[in-house]
Amino acid sequence: MSGWRFGDPNGRRKWFSHAEPFAGLPGFQLAYETWGTLNAEASNAVLVLHALTGDSHVAGGVEPGHPTPGWWDSLVGKGKPLDAFFVVAPNVLGGCQGSTGPWQYPGFPGITIRDQVAAEVHLADYLGIGQWAAVLGGSMGGMRAVEWAVSAPERVNSLLLLATTAQASAEQIALASAQLHAIKADPLEGLGVARRIAHISYRSEQELQARFGREKQEDGRFEVESYLDHHAAKLTRRFDPASYVTLTDAMNSHDVGRGRGGVRAALARISARTIVAGVDSDRLYPLAQQRELAAGIPGSDGLRVISSPYGHDAFLIESEQVGALVTELVPVRSGTR
Ligand SMILES: CC(=O)SCCNC(=O)CCNC(=O)[C@H](O)C(C)(C)COP(=O)(O)OP(=O)(O)OC[C@H]1O[C@@H](n2cnc3c(N)ncnc32)[C@H](O)[C@@H]1OP(=O)(O)O
Ligand SMILES: N[C@@H](CCO)C(=O)O
Numbered sequence: 001m002s003g004w005r006f007g008d009p010n011g012r013r014k015w016f017s018h019a020e021p022f023a024g025l026p027g028f029q030l031a032y033e034t035w036g037t038l039n040a041e042a043s044n045a046v047l048v049l050h051a052l053t054g055d056s057h058v059a060g061g062v063e064p065g066h067p068t069p070g071w072w073d074s075l076v077g078k079g080k081p082l083d084a085f086f087v088v089a090p091n092v093l094g095g096c097q098g099s100t101g102p103w104q105y106p107g108f109p110g111i112t113i114r115d116q117v118a119a120e121v122h123l124a125d126y127l128g129i130g131q132w133a134a135v136l137g138g139s140m141g142g143m144r145a146v147e148w149a150v151s152a153p154e155r156v157n158s159l160l161l162l163a164t165t166a167q168a169s170a171e172q173i174a175l176a177s178a179q180l181h182a183i184k185a186d187p188l189e190g191l192g193v194a195r196r197i198a199h200i201s202y203r204s205e206q207e208l209q210a211r212f213g214r215e216k217q218e219d220g221r222f223e224v225e226s227y228l229d230h231h232a233a234k235l236t237r238r239f240d241p242a243s244y245v246t247l248t249d250a251m252n253s254h255d256v257g258r259g260r261g262g263v264r265a266a267l268a269r270i271s272a273r274t275i276v277a278g279v280d281s282d283r284l285y286p287l288a289q290q291r292e293l294a295a296g297i298p299g300s301d302g303l304r305v306i307s308s309p310y311g312h313d314a315f316l317i318e319s320e321q322v323g324a325l326v327t328e329l330v331p332v333r334s335g336t337r
Helices: 112-125 140-151 170-185 187-202 205-212 223-238 241-251 262-265 287-296 311-317 319-329
Strands: 016-018 028-035 047-049 088-089 132-138 160-163 273-279 300-306
Touching: 016 112, 016 273, 028 112, 047 112, 047 170, 088 187, 088 241, 112 140, 112 160, 112 241, 112 287, 112 319, 132 311, 140 160, 140 241, 160 241, 160 319, 170 187, 170 241, 187 223, 187 311, 205 223, 262 287, 273 311, 300 319, 311 319
Parallel strands: 047 088, 047 132, 132 160, 160 273, 273 300
Antiparallel strands: 016 028, 028 088
């Protein structure tokens, strides 16, 4: 087993181990990182859930000696929207940055978003967190966030759903299936092909046209090809093909309505104060999916739109707009410090 998958590249990871059989596994471990301090009432905990190729390292540079940037640096740290809270970020079950996944466990079973949330419930219990002040997530993280609020409504006080959906659509499943075929044909090369396909869907047509047009590099590749080659190489250096398959299958299985009387009935269970936001240029998780969430969740006050040319990835890039939504959701209350 390659050590890096259990390693701690940023020097901040903690591990939670669950020794009982779970979802076809003999047990599991979740790597997680935390920022801030849990208050005496355990009322200031915020759960941040990462997207497909994300990890527990939401923010870097918060403490001396841990400068590696995180993927939502703008939210966590002194004077930032989540400064007053105890932030917990797990690496998702089946992921490959510290948590149990297919490379750690040959014959790793198929798991669902519900299994991943059930694993995170065990982590919350272990940390002594009965109710989250807020659960935040974008994309696959948003799938887990909405599942948290449906399956354990009493444990989620407020909820921020970004660029996500109540159930995977045929188009999302179709795009994923092409990626999975590539990986199953040749894991390493295939992961690069999968990343190219996925990354096109993470950006917008107008952005790619404006940035790259028909420009070519000296080697004859179109600039946009070179850009995709870059992301493919970058991901294959930091991500495990089998984990990509496991997590993509889990996203395909995502349907909060399954066995619960359908999506509307499931969303009606949510008691959290909720903000749902989508990106106007997102062609992977279109606004109609967030509109469905906002309409079905009783505690939502309607759809917010993040205006950005960057497509789906805007939830990771538009720090100001995302930060404003977080601040609106969890204004720093006295006593949360
Ligand atoms: C959930 C998580 O994100 S966790 C871990 C961090 N996350 C990730 O990395 C996820 C995968 N990455 C992404 O989704 C995106 O890179 C984001 C959202 C994080 C950032 O998006 P952006 O800031 O818009 O970066 P963009 O997609 O334009 O890529 C910039 C990179 O492409 C390179 N690049 C730009 N044009 C070209 C080109 N024509 N040819 C080759 N490389 C190019 C840049 O040099 C830059 O390189 P770098 O990655 O070494 O910095
Ligand atoms: N591009 C980001 C978001 C995907 O939803 C990632 O690779 O995780």
